[in-house]
Amino acid sequence: MGMDDPQQIQFTIDRLARLSAAEAWAQGLNPTQAAVLSYLCRANRFSRSPSHVANYLASTRGTVSQTLKTLVRKGLVTETRNKADRRSIHYDATAAGRALAQSVPSLDAAARSLATGRLAQANETLADILRQALATRGMRSFGLCRTCAHHERRGGGGYCHLLKVNLQPVDVGQICHEHSA
Known part of the structure; x- marks a missing residue:
């Protein structure tokens, strides 16, 4: 299997995801908790409801709801109910949550070690693959x-x-x- 085999991309992405998950466990978060916390740190104020998190992570609302409750208990996330509609909830990362999300060792250092042109090319290629995958799934x-x-x-x-x-x-x-x- 060569570098021009599309399946190699899947294997590489899977391996990178496993490395990232292992780093999250080392910080006391399971991979889903780390992904939810990372999302909340990067999402705008209109995009922090449980359904938005679930859609972004391609997960179930039940899994995300339980994960959010755990992150609230850990003091990494706060829950706020909409004053006009008490059924509507959004979540925000706390200062401790943002600090933890930034401290989880990531693949950033390895990516930064690439030459600028190669990094931009890798980002563009992965973004293209993501766009195609999302379009195929209607996401x-x-x-x-x-x-x-x-x-x-x-x-x-x-x-x-x-x-x-x-x-x-x-x-x-x-x-x-x-x-x-």
Whole structure:
């Protein structure tokens, strides 16, 4: 099996995922907890409900709900109910959760060791594969706000034409469940 075999990409991605999961266990998180915490640290304020997390992770709402409860008990995540609709809940990573998510050793160092051109090429290739896989499954892209068709650049942050809201500067660099390429 050579490097031009598409199946090799799957094997490589699986191996990288296993390495990442092993690092999460070493930090006291199971792989699902680490993935949920990572998502919450990168998701914008409109994308932190249990259903959004489940959709992003291609997981069940039950698994995600139990994982969120565990992360709340560990003090890594807070739960907030919508004042207008008490059934609606969103979650935020606490300072301890953000610190842990950043401290979990990751593949960043290995990726940074690549030459700039190779890193950009690897990112583009993996993004293309992800887009194709999501399209095949009819799943949402969850891209960055600033790359969305609904985003309008404005001073300081931006404006979302879909949600009809002004965006904070932090929002435009985070992932959104409403993203449309």
